[in-house]
Structure formats: C-alpha cells, structure tokens
Amino acid sequence: MTAAADMATSDAVLAAVLNSLQDDKAEDIVQIDLRGKTAIGDHMVICSGRSTRQVSSIAEKLAQKIKDEFGVTPKMEGKDIGDWVLIDTGDVIVHVFRPEVRDFYQLEKMWMAGGETAAQN
Secondary structure (H helix, E strand, C coil): CCHHHHHHHHHHHHHHHHHHHHHCCCEEEEEEECCCCCCCCCEEEEEECCCHHHHHHHHHHHHHHHHHHHCCCCEEECCCCCCEEEEECCCEEEEEECHHHHHHHCHHHHHCCCCCCCEEC
C-alpha cells in the first residue's frame, strides 16, 4: 500500500472514531496528530466518559464500529475496569477516560509539543 493510501485509511479511521465518540456522547474530545512524532500511529484521540459504565460502552461501540466499517478488530485494554480504556486500531490510538483518571495522567500534555494546541471536537 502506498503512503497516500495509508494516509487516506488513517484519516478515514480517524473520522469514524470521532463520529462514534460524538454519537456516544463522549466529552472533551481531543485529537493529536502523531505523524512525525512516533511510529505507534498517525493519530491519538483522548476523550472522557462520565462513569465507568459509559467509558466501557463508548469503547465497546467504537471497537465494533471499526470492525464493521474496516474489517479490523482493534486491540482493547481496560474495558472491564472502565477507568481508562485503550483502543488501538493500528493507525489511530484512542484513550477513553473517566475525568478523574484523565486529569491524573494528563496524556495531552505528554504528547503535544510546547505551545501546540490539539483540535477539540
């Protein structure tokens, strides 16, 4: 697959992720462009759910949407506990947090360059 095709797939997955998160009422959605920063993925998305149940539900529905639309089963960690769920689609890494856990880890600060602001949806 060419770099342009990879980018198109990455952008399509990102769009599907953002749509799913918005549909499921995720809060404080932040996307971070990882291209040129790391090889772990092209995009990172960080969001919050109001409770452990909502965090787990958001993650489960997102994983199913990626599987249905792209034929890829994302790797998922933390769904059973529901404080912080990591969904790895390959191109897009999604972190769904309870607000208190998100405040504690502050991943946005770790991944954004000094002075950079993430696009919020």
